[in-house]
Amino acid sequence: xxxGAFTEDTRxxxxxxxxYRGLLSGxxxxxxxxxNGGYLMAVAGRAMRAALPHPDPVTxxxxxxxxxxxxxxxxxVDVLRAGRRHSTAEARLRQGGRECVRLLATFADLAAVxxxxxxxxxxxxxxxxxxxVDVTSEALTAEAGQGTPAPPILVRxxxxxxxGTMDWSLGRPTGDGAMAGWCRFxxxxxxxxxxxxxxxxxxxxxxxxxxxxxxxxxxxxxxVQIRARPAPGYLNCRFSTEAVTxxxxxxxxxxxxxxxxxxxxxxxxxxxxxxxx
Amino acid sequence: xxxGAFTEDTRxxxxxxxxYRGLLSGxxxxxxxxxNGGYLMAVAGRAMRAALPHPDPVTxxxxxxxxxxxxxxxxxVDVLRAGRRHSTAEARLRQGGRECVRLLATFADLAAVxxxxxxxxxxxxxxxxxxxVDVTSEALTAEAGQGTPAPPILVRxxxxxxxGTMDWSLGRPTGDGAMAGWCRFxxxxxxxxxxxxxxxxxxxxxxxxxxxxxxxxxxxxxxVQIRARPAPGYLNCRFSTEAVTxxxxxxxxxxxxxxxxxxxxxxxxxxxxxxxx
Numbered sequence: 400x401x402x403g404a405f406t407e408d409t410r411x412x413x414x415x416x417x418x419y420r421g422l423l424s425g426x427x428x429x430x431x432x433x434x435n436g437g438y439l440m441a442v443a444g445r446a447m448r449a450a451l452p453h454p455d456p457v458t459x460x461x462x463x464x465x466x467x468x469x470x471x472x473x474x475x476v477d478v479l480r481a482g483r484r485h486s487t488a489e490a491r492l493r494q495g496g497r498e499c500v501r502l503l504a505t506f507a508d509l510a511a512v513x514x515x516x517x518x519x520x521x522x523x524x525x526x527x528x529x530x531x532v533d534v535t536s537e538a539l540t541a542e543a544g545q546g547t548p549a550p551p552i553l554v555r556x557x558x559x560x561x562x563g564t565m566d567w568s569l570g571r572p573t574g575d576g577a578m579a580g581w582c583r584f585x586x587x588x589x590x591x592x593x594x595x596x597x598x599x600x601x602x603x604x605x606x607x608x609x610x611x612x613x614x615x616x617x618x619x620x621x622x623v624q625i626r627a628r629p630a631p632g633y634l635n636c637r638f639s640t641e642a643v644t645x646x647x648x649x650x651x652x653x654x655x656x657x658x659x660x661x662x663x664x665x666x667x668x669x670x671x672x673x674x675x676x
Numbered sequence: 677x678x679x680g681a682f683t684e685d686t687r688x689x690x691x692x693x694x695x696y697r698g699l700l701s702g703x704x705x706x707x708x709x710x711x712n713g714g715y716l717m718a719v720a721g722r723a724m725r726a727a728l729p730h731p732d733p734v735t736x737x738x739x740x741x742x743x744x745x746x747x748x749x750x751x752x753v754d755v756l757r758a759g760r761r762h763s764t765a766e767a768r769l770r771q772g773g774r775e776c777v778r779l780l781a782t783f784a785d786l787a788a789v790x791x792x793x794x795x796x797x798x799x800x801x802x803x804x805x806x807x808x809v810d811v812t813s814e815a816l817t818a819e820a821g822q823g824t825p826a827p828p829i830l831v832r833x834x835x836x837x838x839x840g841t842m843d844w845s846l847g848r849p850t851g852d853g854a855m856a857g858w859c860r861f862x863x864x865x866x867x868x869x870x871x872x873x874x875x876x877x878x879x880x881x882x883x884x885x886x887x888x889x890x891x892x893x894x895x896x897x898x899x900v901q902i903r904a905r906p907a908p909g910y911l912n913c914r915f916s917t918e919a920v921t922x923x924x925x926x927x928x929x930x931x932x933x934x935x936x937x938x939x940x941x942x943x944x945x946x947x948x949x950x951x952x953x
Contacts, residue, residue: 457924458897458945460737462764462780464757479778480741484947485896487739489766489778501756501766503739503780505896514923514948517888519853576796611794619762619782620735622899624945626921642938644903646791647734649941661919664926666943668735668782668901670761671791 403588404555405597408438409445411474419446419474423467423494427597428551434467435552436500436618436667437600443490443502444593446474451486453506455592460503460622467492467499509592509628522655523637528581531559535585552601557585559633567607576609576640578602581633590634592625598634598654599623599665605638605650606669613671616648621667629656638665646671680865681832682874685715686722688751696723696751700744700771704874707827711744713777713895713944714877715829720767720779721870723751728763730783732869737780737899744769744776786869786905799932800914805858808836812862829878834862836910844884853886853917855879858910867911869902875911875931876900876942882927883917883946890948893925898944906933915942923948 408424427438440461448454472494479487485507492500525531535558538549560580563573582598584590590598604616635655640648652665685701704715717738725731749771756764762784769777802808812835815826837857840850859875861867867875881893912932917925929942 458739460780460897460899462735462756462782464764479739479775484950487741487778498756501764501780503737503778503897505739509922512922512924514950515888515890515920516922517886517920518918519886520918609794609796611792613792620737620780620899620901622737622897622943624897624924624926624943626919626924641795641797642903642941643792643794644938645786645789645793647789647903649901661921664919664943666899666901666941673761673791 403584403586405584405588405594409442409593411442411446411449417450417476419449419476421472421474423469423472425469426551427555430548430550432469434469435597435600436461436463436621437597438552439467439492439500440502440596440621440623441593442472443474443492443500444504444596446476447488447490447504447506448593450476450478451488451506452481453486453508455507455509456504456596456625457507458505458622458624459596460620462501462620463618464501465497465499467494518661520661522635522659523579523653525579525581525635526561528559528633531581532562534558534560534565555585556582556601558582572610573608574610576605577637578605578608579637582636583633589631590629592628595625595654595663596623598636599652599663602636602638606640606643606648609640609643611643616669616671619668619670621665623663623665625663627660627662629662630658632657634662680861680863682861682865682871686719686870688719688723688726694727694753696726696753698749698751700746700749702746703828704832705828707825709746711746712829712874712877713738713740713898714874716744716769716777717779717873717898717900718870719749720751720769720777721781721873723753724765724767724781724783725870727753727755728765728783729758730763730785732784732786732905733781733873733902734784735782735899735901736873737897739778739897740895741778742774742776744771795938797938799912799936800856800930802856802858802912803838805836805910808858809839811835811837811842832862833859833878835859849887850885851887853882854914855882855885856914859913860910866908867906869905872902872931872940873900875913876929876940879913879915882915883920883925886917886920888920893946893948896945896947898942900940900942902940904937904939906939907935909934911939
């Protein structure tokens with residue numbers, strides 16, 4: 400296991416029975432610095448992993464209750480069930496007594512999986528890594544040169560995306576409602592199943608490529624289902640929004656590893672904010 | 677609002693601060709009589725609706741902890757947040773002191789939705805209702821004639837499915853990993869947003885049409901995201917399983933109404949039981 404920014408910034412310390420304390424870092428913030436939702440899930444996941452007999456979050460749901468800030472965070476974990484193959488916990492993230500995220504998760508040991516496999520689904524078709532745009536380097540170059548700030552969470556990853564994927568930022572969305580690309584941690588840390596919780600929320604919103612200009616769309620709920628521990632190297636990720644209805648939208652994600660194994664499926668529900676009157 | 681079996685069988689009575697009591701009916705059981713998971717979610721949803729200022733569960737996640745039985749159930753509801761547009765609650769279903777389901781849900785008022793709509797997704801292409809097979813009548817006829825028991829939950833709905841959809845039961849799965857069809861409550865009760873929680877889990881497992889014979893596959897977690905109150909009449913539903921990996925599988929659902937409005941998206945994670953040794 401490499402130890403990089405992800406491991407450092409999701410560290411939690413025991414603080415009594417079922418209680419943990421962590422420190423939310425600005426390194427995993429969106430533009431403006433608010434810690435990313437997937438990062439909050441990973442911090443909570445770290446605490447649940449400490450409390451449970453199984454290491455891998457096979458399904459985790461977070462409801463986002465209040466905006467978090469960087470700094471201290473208290474995590475309360477209740478173990479609901481600890482079975483042979485699965486264990487389930489609830490986690491509550493609090494800052495200054497205010498709950499910002501409530502989670503439910505079921506954990507397993509994905510190294511011990513031994514059931515049948517049959518895929519009707521195939522990995523997203525991406526050009527090879529070397530033919531993709533190095534979005535991370537471009538963002539860092541723009542920050543250094545023109546002073547355009549890069550979202551901190553974007554540059555925690557080494558993102559390689561097909562040409563045109565980020566042209567929404569120049570007013571030219573692809574129109575397909577999708578964000579896809581290869582990614583891995585920028586500092587070379589190996590990805591484990593907690594890291595996948597961040598990957599599931601680390602891309603620019605897929606709706607930015609839909610042609611509907613909605614601005615920033617806060618997440619109400621995010622569920623990540625993890626199937627396998629990824630092989631080392633780049634992950635093949637695709638996120639898409641196909642239905643904006645009455646201001647609500649889903650973002651569906653799929654994460655594959657370089658060996659063509661399905662690693663995770665994710666879905667979030669978000670709501671377009673009402674215009675200020 | 678019509679009052680039929682669904683309203684009767686999801687009734688809850690207040691039993692103290694944040695506490696409710698209900699009676700799980702065998703009418704919503706799978707073969708063998710165990711109450712269906714979506715039905716449990718609807719009973720919990722009824723209690724959460726009573727505790728919250730908003731009526732519609734826009735996103736509900738249930739983790740299934742222990743098999744339920746018919747009979748008395750206690751529901752504990754904690755309100756986590758009550759905002760202007762949304763409110764969030766946790767619910768715990770207990771029988772005889774044992775927790776069988778833990779839920780998190782965020783509610784809204786879907787009659788008050790006023791944001792943008794843009795669909796890249798289209799309703800599943802189904803033949804018209806009158807060209808579909810009346811699966812419910814066929815199941816009732818087989819029960820009366822050959823004594824083949826119909827799963828109670830199947831016959832709570834008026835199911836109209838394209839020819840061949842149910843041929844997995846004759847050893848001829850379609851191979852596409854999908855179950856699709858029109859449905860509505862069999863007794864004519866109008867569908868509201870709590871009823872959709874049952875619809876999301878009321879079809880035979882889509883994996884039965886995948887060609888992988890897995891037998892009964894218990895649900896670990898089910899999330900239902902609801903976008904709109906459905907128009908009266910049949911719903912257009914499609915459920916599919918595209919990735920069985922290491923014994924884990926997803927079932928993704930989409931529910932549309934007869935006007936072509938997207939009503940709900942669902943996803944469950946299930947795990948093939950290990951063979952007894």
